[in-house]
Each structure stands twice: as C-alpha cells, then as structure tokens.
Amino acid sequence: MRLGFLGTGEIAAAMVRGLAGQGHDILVSPRNAALAARLCAEVPGVAVAPNPEVVAGSDVVFLCLLARVAEDVLPGLPFRADQTVISVMVDAPLKRLRGLCAPATDISITIPLPPIATGGCPLPVYPASPVLEALFGARNPVLPQPSEAALNAHLGASALCSPILDQLLTTADWLAGHTGDPGQAEAYIAAIIRTFLPERARGGELAAALAGLSTEGGLNATLRAAMSGAKDDLRRGLDGFHARLGLDTPSGDRT
Ligand SMILES: NC(=O)c1ccc[n+]([C@@H]2O[C@H](COP(=O)([O-])OP(=O)(O)OC[C@H]3O[C@@H](n4cnc5c(N)ncnc54)[C@H](OP(=O)(O)O)[C@@H]3O)[C@@H](O)[C@H]2O)c1
Incomplete structure (x- = not known):
C-alpha cells in the first residue's frame, strides 16, 4: 500500500x-x-x-x-x-x-x-x-468504538499512562536512594508491575490482583490508604476532560 x-x-x-x-x-x-x-x-x-x-x-x-x-x-x-x-x-x-x-x-x-x-x-x-x-x-x-464520544473517552483514559509512569519513576528513585542502583531499581519496579498485568484481560483480573494486595495492616494496604486522596484527584482529572473531549454528547461534539 x-x-x-x-x-x-x-x-x-x-x-x-x-x-x-x-x-x-x-x-x-x-x-x-x-x-x-x-x-x-x-x-x-x-x-x-x-x-x-x-x-x-x-x-x-x-x-x-x-x-x-x-x-x-x-x-x-x-x-x-x-x-x-x-x-x-x-x-x-x-x-x-x-x-x-x-x-x-x-x-x-x-x-x-x-x-x-x-x-x-x-x-x-x-x-x-x-x-x-x-x-x-x-x-x-x-x-x-460505537461513537466519537466513546473514542474520546478512551483518549481521556489513555492519559493515565503518564501519571502512572511518573509514580513508577518516583518509586524507583526512592528505591535507588536506598540501594544505590538506579538501573536495577527501575528494572525491579517495572518487573513487579508487569507481573500484575494480564496478557489478555477478560475483565476482573485487576480487581483480583488488588484484592490479593490488601492484607490488613500490610505495606500495600498502608500505602494505598496513605494515597487514598489520589483516587479522587484521578476522577477529578478525568472528569475535567468532559467538555474538551465532548463526552456529554454521543456525537462527541465539543463545547
Ligand atoms: N505522542 C503520543 O504519544 C501521541 C499519542 C496519541 C496521539 N498523539 C497525537 O499525535 C499528534 C502528533 O503528536 P506527536 O507527539 O507526534 O507530536 P510532535 O512530535 O510534535 O510531532 C508533530 C510533528 O508535526 C510537524 N509539523 C508541524 N508543522 C508541520 C507542517 N506544516 N507540515 C508537516 N509537518 C508539520 C512537526 O514538525 P517540527 O518538529 O518541525 O515542528 C512535528 O514533527 C498530536 O496531535 C497528538 O495529539 C500523540
């Protein structure tokens, strides 16, 4: 072609x-x-x-x-x-x-x-x-996708990659501060996250993985609680895309 x-x-x-x-x-x-x-x-x-x-x-x-x-x-x-x-x-x-x-x-x-x-x-x-x-x-x-608005919602959701990568880098940097090996720290963080991502998701895998990381009083649950405000920030950020992405009209017309 x-x-x-x-x-x-x-x-x-x-x-x-x-x-x-x-x-x-x-x-x-x-x-x-x-x-x-x-x-x-x-x-x-x-x-x-x-x-x-x-x-x-x-x-x-x-x-x-x-x-x-x-x-x-x-x-x-x-x-x-x-x-x-x-x-x-x-x-x-x-x-x-x-x-x-x-x-x-x-x-x-x-x-x-x-x-x-x-x-x-x-x-x-x-x-x-x-x-x-x-x-x-x-x-x-x-x-x-069934509509332009549905496509645009994917656009909004895809913006998650950037803050997630930012968090992974922050964690790798924190780890390297304690180990002195930035390369190994980044490789470790990438590897542990990769283990939780299904090759072909059918739905439910992410919730199941999260449930497995919820031991009461454990480090996972403790850090999640410390960051609970981030969930609302994320929702707010995504909702902030509504007008720009035309998410309130099936045709995807922008305001
Ligand atoms: N990057 C992503 O991950 C991503 C993902 C999805 C969608 N997009 C979309 O893809 C589009 C491009 O993004 P990008 O990240 O690739 O941006 P980019 O790296 O800035 O590329 C845009 C290119 O357009 C060129 N350009 C400017 N005026 C031009 C002209 N008159 N004729 C021909 N080319 C011209 C620029 O050239 P100069 O360098 O000379 O200015 C630049 O190389 C954007 O609309 C973005 O929203 C990007």
Whole structure:
C-alpha cells in the first residue's frame, strides 16, 4: 500500500517503525528533517516528500500533526475522494476533519501510543476502519468504538499512562536512594508491575490482583490508604476532560 504521514514527530515515527517489513511504500513529510532522515535510513520503503506530494502519492494518509496547526497545513492539499484518512490528532473532531480533508470521506480517528513501534498497542478507532485493521491489526488489537464520544473517552483514559509512569519513576528513585542502583531499581519496579498485568484481560483480573494486595495492616494496604486522596484527584482529572473531549454528547461534539 502507498502510505503517507503528515507530521513526522514522535507518534508518526512509532507508527512507521511499526509498519516496517510489510512492503509498504511510505512517504513522510520533511518537517523534523532529522527524524525523517532517520526513518528513511531505518525502515525500507520510506522516502521524504513535501506535504502535497505525500497526499498525492498515498492511498492512505495519516494525520500526525498537532491539531492547532491543522487549519494551516491541511487546506489546499490534494486529498481525493478515493483516499483513506486516519487521524491520530487529539482535539480534532471528525466534523472538522471532514471539512479539512474534503473530498475524502473515509476518515477515522485512532489513538496510537509510542509502543505501536513494536506492537501490542490497543487501537480504539471511530468509525471502524478496515484499512487500520489491515495495516496494524496483526500486531495490535484494533477496537472499533460505537461513537466519537466513546473514542474520546478512551483518549481521556489513555492519559493515565503518564501519571502512572511518573509514580513508577518516583518509586524507583526512592528505591535507588536506598540501594544505590538506579538501573536495577527501575528494572525491579517495572518487573513487579508487569507481573500484575494480564496478557489478555477478560475483565476482573485487576480487581483480583488488588484484592490479593490488601492484607490488613500490610505495606500495600498502608500505602494505598496513605494515597487514598489520589483516587479522587484521578476522577477529578478525568472528569475535567468532559467538555474538551465532548463526552456529554454521543456525537462527541465539543463545547
Ligand atoms: N505522542 C503520543 O504519544 C501521541 C499519542 C496519541 C496521539 N498523539 C497525537 O499525535 C499528534 C502528533 O503528536 P506527536 O507527539 O507526534 O507530536 P510532535 O512530535 O510534535 O510531532 C508533530 C510533528 O508535526 C510537524 N509539523 C508541524 N508543522 C508541520 C507542517 N506544516 N507540515 C508537516 N509537518 C508539520 C512537526 O514538525 P517540527 O518538529 O518541525 O515542528 C512535528 O514533527 C498530536 O496531535 C497528538 O495529539 C500523540
């Protein structure tokens, strides 16, 4: 397939790396020239081209720009009615994308995370996209959503990764302060957390794991109680996304 990436940043690079070895012809835009050059050297089939050529030369165009520049970059690019457009931009609703990418109508939004480079990254998507499934489905679970609001709720939930990683790093740092070995401390924290995460969750595994870490008066229960306020903070933070993510309307329209 001929694939084009507008915006050669962190997430575009991860997606291109995740597509390596599948025989696709991939065009990436020249902004962030150093990263574009690295991708060309690293992944067979990747070439750099100006934005209009990326769009003209692709069957599928991935929008990997920051949403705030979408209005500056997308109008005037030669999108076609027979093209598939897949956006990963946060804060760019479908309604806006339909205007910016006309006459293309096969437009979906998905939520890749950097681990898509190696696979195993869940990909919620709305509307369902057979093209996304064909390109990434063999190595990543593609999860079609019933509405744009449902997709956007996944966006909000995915923001949890950042504070969780922050907590893991804080704990590793605390441990290293006592052992003097930061590398081993980080490896230990990553390993113990990994043991509690099911390979393929069916529901209930996380609650069961938590129940197993609840001995009255134990260190686990003691630390959890000390951090009980964090639960409310998390809820508040997630609820704070409602207007931005259009979670109060099934269509996902933003206020
Ligand atoms: N990173 C993530 O984990 C993640 C996850 C899900 C969704 N997203 C979404 O993915 C999008 C990109 O995120 P990112 O983290 O990859 O950001 P990023 O690293 O800043 O990448 C954005 C890229 O767009 C380029 N750009 C700016 N103006 C351009 C233009 N006129 N033509 C072509 N390219 C242009 C930038 O080039 P310069 O470097 O030259 O400015 C930069 O390389 C965002 O909308 C974000 O919300 C990111």
